[in-house]
Amino acid sequence: MSPEVALNRISAELRPLLCSVVRNGRVGLDSTNCLRVTDLKTGCSSLTPGPCCDRFKLHIPYAGETLKWDIIFNAQHPQLPPDFIFGEDAEFLPEPSELPHLVHWDAENPESLLELVKEVLQQYHHYQCQRLRESSRLLFEYDSLLEEPSYGRNMEVYAGRKNTWTGEFSARFLLKLPVDFSNIPVYLLKDTALDPGEDVALLSVSFEDAEATQVFPKLYLSPSIEQGVVEYDAEGFTKLTLLLMWKDFCFLVHVDLPLYFPRDQPTLTFQSVYHFTNSGQLYSQVQKSYPYSPRWDGNEMAKRAKAYFKTFVPQFQEGAFANGKL
């Protein structure tokens, strides 16, 4: 259901509240996905002239899942706060004192519903983290991440259903990687009205069993980030190829992480997109000695590598022109 259709069917008094949700509703780490509204229904009798819908299902992206919560208003009493049905999570019962937008519900404020959803989602996150106690190993993983300030504040946890027959228990962690995207170039969009959202790199780690013997990582990049990356190893995350430009000179940089990274230094391979060698391959130069320290964090490594590129690329360009054929 498109936002416009939902807004046309909702009761007039509730429309401002829903408008904020469907137009500005980005909650959680995955800000590329907006909140969606479906299954609009009414609590009025069939004789009431429309539009009078006052209850709907809200789809919320969370930790790689989509939560489907029923939100119930009353069109005849629009000043009353909404009520919730939390789908399959029947045991989830948030603490009302932690929901100030519910306790002091303001029907006149169009942002009230969106803020309340954010507060309830925060409570849901705490509820899922509590459920990790069913597995000591997963709880350990969670506590380890919590100790890292850059991850602890930017993490969503979803604990799956415990299989009553096998006792198996699964969980998923969604982490926002602390990467500095300030130097990413402006992203050109085909649809200028589309908001690409915040630049973000999310790592999803799924534990299929309680002992964490089967682990499946996935990397999600926001569109503007994906534009700058030619390809990368989506399973092992050991290879990355970037297409860069320096003073109208385009070149590829292949980054290969060794087996014992970060102890061992990654290999950088510079490759021209214009020049070929005598054997017909693209002209390239491999660099294994450049400023590096295994004690640097990811951001520092990227910053230092970028600084190295700036100093090395002129030399590489000269070599490509001198030794390569167009």
Next chain:
Amino acid sequence: MAEQSARMPGIVLSSLMFQHGNTDSDAEGLVFGESGFDEQLTISDSQTNHVHIQEIYNIQKHVTCPRLCTFYCSSGELKVDELQKLLSDRKQPVIGWFRLRRHSEQTMTFREKLVHHNLSHFLSNPNLLFLLLTPSAVTSSGSAHKTEFSAFIYRDRRFHNVPVLLSNLGLLEQNAYLRTTTPCASMGYSRATSKHSRRFFGADGALSEVTEVNLMNDSLQVELQKVCSAVEQSERSVETLRSEVSALRKKLRKRSEREVVTCTDEAPPPTLSCCSLLVTRTLDVNGYLVPEEVTVATEEEETMTTAACGKRLRKRRRRQI
């Protein structure tokens, strides 16, 4: 562990459904009745002593709140004063509360759970019952509706669904539709009905509302008859006009046919000269008719012929003389 079930008379359920059917929003209220344990002792060949314990909640009455969120606030906290007003002058104990929620799931909401906990604590009744009715339209045109109902109770840190049994609602058979009510000889029944009968029955013993409906029906019939008479008169005048139009058309058609015949084939008017009796004959001396050739002539020719005959007659007379 005892099995739990809620029992409700059909009249309570139907009055709940009727009340909500006439309400333009969700509704809620309190439920009164009594709860207890029913112990059944079963003796069979295999087991000599089998005790089956049932926990039964008998719903006998309900009271609907004037509006939503009457006795609680947005966070589920109770408004004690409002609750006391609802509970005042109630002789039967509160065994639960109910909610009628259109087009929604048959499961408790977040606030309903909070209110249930708080109400259970306030009434000091850990076995408080929550009755949920969810009416919804079955067809998109709204021609058919259904009402699902269930009851919930909080036990072992979660809410359990409790089966609801409707009492005095047996199998419906064709001959179960009785045309006359069965008379009751009970003195208590007579006292109760006579106490309230004036509100429902008129002086002639018929239901007051039925009399009013019949009067309205009579007025409708009168109006309908007036309309029917007007329609009949209109139809008759239309029929008359049609027949007049038809006659006029027929006349016009005949006239136009006659005019066509006159123009194409016009016969000469009959004249005296054609009559054989009036044609001059010549007789001989013996008085016998002398045969003459008679022809049909035009008027001019007749005039000339008449003149010629006259001349010949004079000539014959002159010869005879």
